[in-house]
Structures are given as C-alpha cells and as structure tokens.
Amino acid sequence: xxxxxxxxxxxxxxxxxxxxRKSFFVFLANIAYYLSSRYRNIGFTNLDFIFGDKLTHKEKxxxxxxxxxxxxxxxxxxxxxxxMSKTELEDKVTIKNIQAVEKAHKQGRAIIYVTSHYxxxxxxxxxxxxxxxxxxxxxxxxxxxxxxxxxxxxxxxxNNKSLEKxxxxxxxxxxxxxxxxxxxxxxxxxxxxxxxxxxxFDKKVHQTxxxxxxxxxxxxxxxxxxxxxxxxxxxxxxxxxxIKVENTQDEKADILKATQLQADWLTKIxxxxxxxxxxxxxxxxxxxxxxxKK
Numbered sequence: 001x002x003x004x005x006x007x008x009x010x011x012x013x014x015x016x017x018x019x020x021r022k023s024f025f026v027f028l029a030n031i032a033y034y035l036s037s038r039y040r041n042i043g044f045t046n047l048d049f050i051f052g053d054k055l056t057h058k059e060k061x062x063x064x065x066x067x068x069x070x071x072x073x074x075x076x077x078x079x080x081x082x083x084m085s086k087t088e089l090e091d092k093v094t095i096k097n098i099q100a101v102e103k104a105h106k107q108g109r110a111i112i113y114v115t116s117h118y119x120x121x122x123x124x125x126x127x128x129x130x131x132x133x134x135x136x137x138x139x140x141x142x143x144x145x146x147x148x149x150x151x152x153x154x155x156x157x158x159n160n161k162s163l164e165k166x167x168x169x170x171x172x173x174x175x176x177x178x179x180x181x182x183x184x185x186x187x188x189x190x191x192x193x194x195x196x197x198x199x200x201f202d203k204k205v206h207q208t209x210x211x212x213x214x215x216x217x218x219x220x221x222x223x224x225x226x227x228x229x230x231x232x233x234x235x236x237x238x239x240x241x242x243i244k245v246e247n248t249q250d251e252k253a254d255i256l257k258a259t260q261l262q263a264d265w266l267t268k269i270x271x272x273x274x275x276x277x278x279x280x281x282x283x284x285x286x287x288x289x290x291x292x293k294k
Contacts, residue, residue, distance in 0.1 A: 036068075
C-alpha cells in the first residue's frame with residue numbers, strides 16, 4: 001500500500017513544473033541535514049579525517065550540506081529518468097573525451113567503466129547507456145524489493161542492465177568475455193577480505209580489485225568516468241584515459257598497481273572539487289573504525 005502511494009505521489013510531482021519539483025527535493029535535503037545528526041556527523045568526521053585544518057568549519061559545513069542536496073537530486077534524477085526522452089537526456093548531458101572510449105572500441109575490447117558516488121551518478125550512468133553502449137552495472141541488493149524494482153527500472157530506461165553484487169564475479173566475467181561493458185563503483189566501503197589495500201587521500205583503505213583483475217585476464221580497458229555540473233541543469237560526462245594493467249609474471253603486483261591508479265584518479269577528482277563526492281557514508285570504517293565512534 002505504501003509503495004502505491006509513493007507511485008501516485010511520483011506522478012503528481014512529475015506533473016509539476018521542473019523548478020517546483022526540484023525546489024521540493026532541495027527542501028527535503030535541507031530538512032534531512034538538520035534532522036539526521038548521524039549522517040551529518042559522518043560527513044564532518046570524514047572531512048576532518050581527510051582535510052583536517054586545510055578547510056574551515058564553514059567550508060566543511062557547505063560540503064556536508066551539499067552531500068545531502070546531491071543525494072536528493074540523484075533521487076530526483078532517478079524519478080525524472082523514468083519519464084525522460086532520449087532528446088531530453090541529450091540536451092542535458094554533453095560528452096568530453098569520447099576518444100578514450102572509441103580507442104578501446106576500435107581495438108575490439110570490452111570496457112570496464114570505473115566510477116564513484118560523485119555528482120549526478122544516476123544521470124551519468126543513463127548517459128553512458130544512451131550515448132555510448134549498454135552497461136552492466138553492479139548494485140547492492142536493497143531491503144525494500146518494491147523500491148529496488150523502481151530503481152532498476154529507472155536505471156534500465158536507457159539500455160543499461162543491473163547485476164546484483166553477491167556472487168557477481170561470474171556474471172562480470174561473462175560480460176567481459178562477450179566484449180560488453182560493465183560499470184563498477186570503486187568508492188564504497190568494503191571489508192579487508194573483499195579488496196586490496198591502497199592509498200586513498202594518504203589513508204590506507206580497501207578497494208575492489210575486480211576491474212584490474214578482469215582487465216588483466218581478459219584484455220578489457222579500464223576507463224574512469226565522472227560527471228559534473230556548474231548549474232545543476234547542464235552536465236558534462238567526462239571519460240578519462242585508460243588505466244592500463246600490466247601483464248608481468250607477478251599477477252598480484254600488476255593488479256595492485258592498477259587498483260592504486262584508480263584510487264589516485266578518484267583522489268584527484270575529489271580534491272579538485274570535493275563538494276560533489278558523497279561524504280555522508282562511512283568510507284573509512286574498515287581501516288579506521290575508531291573515527292566514527294565519537
């Protein structure tokens with residue numbers, strides 16, 4: 001019953017002018033910032049941990065508030081994508097450095113798009129599916145299956161497919177061997193058994209080694225991708241040059257090196273414009289659980 005009410009409310013929101021719809025979600029984000037002390041504190045903890053005194057409290061507050069705003073805008077994008085035409089998406093998103101993708105395609109290689117919770121990640125994934133090629137994206141199973149179906153339907157609007165995270169390696173191997181594209185988030189908190197230790201913002205964290213493993217074994221190209229905006233209306237989807245994986249006699253070293261290069265790429269884009277990253281999640285909990293016990 002509750003989910004049916006949600007669907008009715010969605011239809012009502014989509015009848016409203018876009019600016020009113022956006023204002024509603026921004027209002028919710030502001031309310032969430034003040035009511036959710038848990039996630040607000042996580043945001044400040046992460047920023048203190050990474051930047052220390054390099055940022056003022058005022059600057060950190062602005063970034064944390066934007067993390068709430070950005071989360072709600074991503075939810076709004078999920079809703080709008082369900083009703084969006086290809087023309088509307090193409091008017092909204094422009095592409096930068098498509099040559100990195102075209103080069104891999106000309107070589108007949110599968111592409112592994114590595115990305116993160118940065119700016120409009122839902123819109124970015126839809127744009128890849130529309131502009132470039134369908135992507136098999138890895139997702140974590142949700143508790144509410146009705147909402148999960150709603151999310152996956154939106155993500156599939158522009159040709160993308162979804163792969164549930166548990167036991168996903170076999171599916172990713174099949175996708176890669178078939179020269180199809182996959183999308184993997186590299187900024188989620190994982191335990192020490194699931195990833196390799198790399199340096200991220202001069203901190204030791206564990207990060208998935210799956211992109212490097214697949215690229216090395218099956219000759220796929222690792223292409224980092226992110227999306228940004230200056231006005232929350234027009235967006236630029238940027239592909240970065242391939243992160244190459246060496247193929248020496250030391251497989252572990254090859255995979256670790258390529259995984260570290262991905263962490264370096266992510267560190268740089270966040271350092272350049274930190275407000276766009278999703279600071280209100282416990283990214284460092286596996287290696288530094290004590291920082292979240294304040």
